[in-house]
Amino acid sequence: MSIELIWAIILSFAIFAYVVLDGFDLGIGINYPFIGSKWERDIAMNTVAPVWDGNETWLILGGGGLFAAFPLAYSVVLPALYVPLTAMLIGLILRGVAFEFRWKDKSKTQIWDKAFIIGSIGATFFQGVALGAFIQGIPMEGRAFNGDWWHWLSPFSIFTGIALVFGYGLLGSTWLIYKTENKTKRHMQMLGKRFFILTLIMILIVSLWTPYLHPEYFEKWFSYPRILYVLPVPLLVAISTVCCFRALIKNNDLQPFVWSIILFLLSFIGLMISIYPNIVPPSLDIWQAAAPKKSLQFLLVGVLIFMPIILVYTSFTYWVFRGKTKPDESYH
Amino acid sequence: MFEAIDLARFQFAFVVSFHIIFPAFTIGLASYLAVLEGLWLWKKEDRYLNIFNYWLKIFAIAFGMGVVSGIVMSYQFGTNWSVFSDKTGPVLGPLMGYEVLSAFFLEAGFLGIMLFGMNKVGKQLHFFATLMVAFGTFFSAFWILSVNSWMHTPAGFSINEVGQFVPEDWIQIIFNPSFPYRLVHMLMAAYLTTAFVVGAVGAWHLLKNNKNLCARTMLSMAMWMAAIVAPLQLVAGDMHGLNTLEYQPAKIAAMEGHYETKKGAPLILFGIPDDDAMEINSIVEIPKLGSMILKHDFDAEIKGLRDFPADEIPPAEIIFWSFRIMVGIGMAMIALGLWSLFLRFKNLFYSTRLFHQICLLMGPAGFIAVIAGWVTTEVGRQPFTVYGVLRTVDSVSPIDAPAVATSLLVFIVIYFLVFGAGTYYIFKQFSINPEQDKDATKKVGSLGVSLKLFDKA
Numbered sequence: 055m056s057i058e059l060i061w062a063i064i065l066s067f068a069i070f071a072y073v074v075l076d077g078f079d080l081g082i083g084i085n086y087p088f089i090g091s092k093w094e095r096d097i098a099m100n101t102v103a104p105v106w107d108g109n110e111t112w113l114i115l116g117g118g119g120l121f122a123a124f125p126l127a128y129s130v131v132l133p134a135l136y137v138p139l140t141a142m143l144i145g146l147i148l149r150g151v152a153f154e155f156r157w158k159d160k161s162k163t164q165i166w167d168k169a170f171i172i173g174s175i176g177a178t179f180f181q182g183v184a185l186g187a188f189i190q191g192i193p194m195e196g197r198a199f200n201g202d203w204w205h206w207l208s209p210f211s212i213f214t215g216i217a218l219v220f221g222y223g224l225l226g227s228t229w230l231i232y233k234t235e236n237k238t239k240r241h242m243q244m245l246g247k248r249f250f251i252l253t254l255i256m257i258l259i260v261s262l263w264t265p266y267l268h269p270e271y272f273e274k275w276f277s278y279p280r281i282l283y284v285l286p287v288p289l290l291v292a293i294s295t296v297c298c299f300r301a302l303i304k305n306n307d308l309q310p311f312v313w314s315i316i317l318f319l320l321s322f323i324g325l326m327i328s329i330y331p332n333i334v335p336p337s338l339d340i341w342q343a344a345a346p347k348k349s350l351q352f353l354l355v356g357v358l359i360f361m362p363i364i365l366v367y368t369s370f371t372y373w374v375f376r377g378k379t380k381p382d383e384s385y386h
Numbered sequence: 387m388f389e390a391i392d393l394a395r396f397q398f399a400f401v402v403s404f405h406i407i408f409p410a411f412t413i414g415l416a417s418y419l420a421v422l423e424g425l426w427l428w429k430k431e432d433r434y435l436n437i438f439n440y441w442l443k444i445f446a447i448a449f450g451m452g453v454v455s456g457i458v459m460s461y462q463f464g465t466n467w468s469v470f471s472d473k474t475g476p477v478l479g480p481l482m483g484y485e486v487l488s489a490f491f492l493e494a495g496f497l498g499i500m501l502f503g504m505n506k507v508g509k510q511l512h513f514f515a516t517l518m519v520a521f522g523t524f525f526s527a528f529w530i531l532s533v534n535s536w537m538h539t540p541a542g543f544s545i546n547e548v549g550q551f552v553p554e555d556w557i558q559i560i561f562n563p564s565f566p567y568r569l570v571h572m573l574m575a576a577y578l579t580t581a582f583v584v585g586a587v588g589a590w591h592l593l594k595n596n597k598n599l600c601a602r603t604m605l606s607m608a609m610w611m612a613a614i615v616a617p618l619q620l621v622a623g624d625m626h627g628l629n630t631l632e633y634q635p636a637k638i639a640a641m642e643g644h645y646e647t648k649k650g651a652p653l654i655l656f657g658i659p660d661d662d663a664m665e666i667n668s669i670v671e672i673p674k675l676g677s678m679i680l681k682h683d684f685d686a687e688i689k690g691l692r693d694f695p696a697d698e699i700p701p702a703e704i705i706f707w708s709f710r711i712m713v714g715i716g717m718a719m720i721a722l723g724l725w726s727l728f729l730r731f732k733n734l735f736y737s738t739r740l741f742h743q744i745c746l747l748m749g750p751a752g753f754i755a756v757i758a759g760w761v762t763t764e765v766g767r768q769p770f771t772v773y774g775v776l777r778t779v780d781s782v783s784p785i786d787a788p789a790v791a792t793s794l795l796v797f798i799v800i801y802f803l804v805f806g807a808g809t810y811y812i813f814k815q816f817s818i819n820p821e822q823d824k825d826a827t828k829k830v831g832s833l834g835v836s837l838k839l840f841d842k843a
Contacts, residue, residue, distance in 0.1 A: 104498025125475020
């Protein structure tokens with residue numbers, strides 16, 4: 055396996071880790087409008103207060119890793135997605151500060167709750183838009199993006215934006231099923247079912263839409279014998295769907311969250327299948343975009359040393375804050 | 387009308403200036419918190435825990451704002467400076483990667499335990515978490531200053547056929563010529579910035595009641611820092627300046643307001659630099675002292691801006707002033723540090739109201755000095771992004787001006803709203819008397835209970 059490919063795998067891992075981890079804590083903001091009482095909102099916020107910051111660090115690793123390992127891809131994709139990414143950053147600012155600010159002034163809690171909701175939904179929506187625009191392909195000339203600053207805007211990208219809001223909504227509500235009890239938990243189970251159905255519809259539509267965006271995408275999924283290799287992905291999606299639904303019906307604590315993650319993983323793998331070996335569709339591949347070997351090797355050493363340590367202490371933090379979040383668990 | 391590049395530059399300057407305020411504060415504050423918690427564990431005096439909990443809340447707000455404004459930075463390179471990113475990615479990308487891996491995860495991973503975990507993990511592990519957060523801020527400074535220094539004094543690279551910087555020697559890249567000076571200078575700046583904020587809060591509460599034990603401890607610790615580190619900072623700054631003279635002489639000429647090459651150049655204290663006419667109307671100058679400071683020789687020749695190529699010099703009209711603001715504040719810090727020593731010696735440290743008032747006034751001094759210092763060094767690097775190799779005009783993204791103008795406007799509005807609110811909440815916490823911080827004292831009680839449980843387990 056070439057070092058370029060190893061880096062593509064590392065980055066995929068970082069991005070997937072980000073999607074799951076920040077997905078559920080952005081998802082809490084997406085569920086927030088449906089969580090009525092201040093008391094329940096406090097608990098929902100406190101389930102992620104100790105970890106949201108670490109979750110978001112994976113986004114920086116994704117961006118930083120792309121800059122380091124595939125600088126050409128970084129310098130093409132980011133200008134192309136200028137508007138959705140900037141909007142995403144603004145959303146992340148609004149909801150990031152809400153974690154602290156909402157406790158500081160009792161009369162302003164409402165305002166920061168709104169900032170939390172708008173920030174979470176906005177960041178998620180524009181992340182989805184960026185993803186959709188990316189899948190659609192980014193025109194290049196020479197070593198640069200060649201297009202207008204609204205090139206990202208299309209029915210498909212708007213649709214993937216909405217899809218991601220429902221998807222993170224599902225991660226958020228199933229996380230809260232896992233972390234809360236009694237009335238709040240029952241409430242989240244109801245929301246979870248709704249987000250589950252919406253997410254499922256979205257996965258179906260995006261899966262059917264994507265192959266028709268580019269002939270290559272179609273080839274990757276429907277040409278013989280490739281179809282035999284890729285068939286397990288939709289089959290596993292079907293199985294996970296059934297399992298996730300059963301777990302939601304049976305009022306299981308952790309399983310709905312786990313199966314939601316698996317659904318995300320399968321969608322992510324599906325996306326990888328469509329794009330590989332490109333790193334920027336439709337034509338820039340992993341090897342063309344990669345940094346020189348010396349850069350890749352030097353940072354790979356760092357990943358091999360630090361990543362296991364990071365995983366250990368991140369797990370430790372989750373372990374410390376394991377179990378149901380109680381109403382009085384906060385330093386405020 | 388502004389060109390896209392002007393807007394992009396202004397946007398970068400704006401978001402980075404806002405961002406630096408928070409790390410400059412949290413680097414120092416994380417270390418301060420670690421010292422406080424260490425003192426509490428060692429001496430078992432409640433006042434240290436009180437002060438710790440007091441500043442922990444401020445740390446949480448400032449750190450949160452640092453994180454969200456920092457994420458903006460990590461995307462700003464790509465969105466607005468894509469050509470720079472493509473070319474420097476192979477060299478700077480891995481350094482930033484190391485920052486994420488060794489620093490950001492460490493800070494974020496242990497921050498949760500530091501803020502929320504005292505009752506869950508016990509005091510030793512909690513102290514460990516605080517230390518990890520402090521180390522995280524330190525590692526972060528290490529890597530990002532290495533990146534920044536490399537842009538000033540690039541080393542250890544070659545350039546490939548598509549125009550990318552290719553790493554040849556990582557040791558030369560990381561420990562590039564200006565890095566050690568810049569790192570030391572910035573870390574001390576962060577410590578001083580924090581010390582003056584802590585000192586001002588202590589002074590404020592002493593002005594209301596000079597028996598306040600927590601406020602006394604704050605002011606005293608802060609002023610030890612000022613008395614010791616401020617003079618050291620002068621030495622570090624001087625060494626950094628000599629290093630800059632060696633590698634970026636045009637920047638020094640602009641800082642000093644030297645347009646003409648002179649033997650025995652004066653030290654210009656004040657003057658009005660004019661970049662169009664390439665001359666300075668100096669108002670106050672000390673003959674020959676400029677040469678003495680820069681070359682340690684009264685008659686040494688100092689090259690003026692006129693003798694550099696016209697397209698390689700930075701705007702003296704800006705950095706002449708920003709440099710003086712920074713140095714002026716540094717001198718004021720040294721003076722206050724000396725005064726504090728004198729007052730301690732005379733046993734008047736806690737009773738001299740004028741001293742407390744001036745400490746209060748100096749509270750924001752560190753921030754102003756830090757921003758002025760960064761303006762000096764970054765504007766002084768112009769017209770290059772990678773000094774001498776890659777020009778700013780050749781670094782920018784192919785983005786249309788309306789998109790950049792809109793994003794700039796949005797950033798300005800959101801930053802002032804959000805960070806304005808954050809600053810307000812920080813001031814609200816400042817106004818609470820640290821001795822009567824209910825939450826903090828409540829913590830002591832609940833902590834006592836949980837510690838017993840912890841000991842049994």
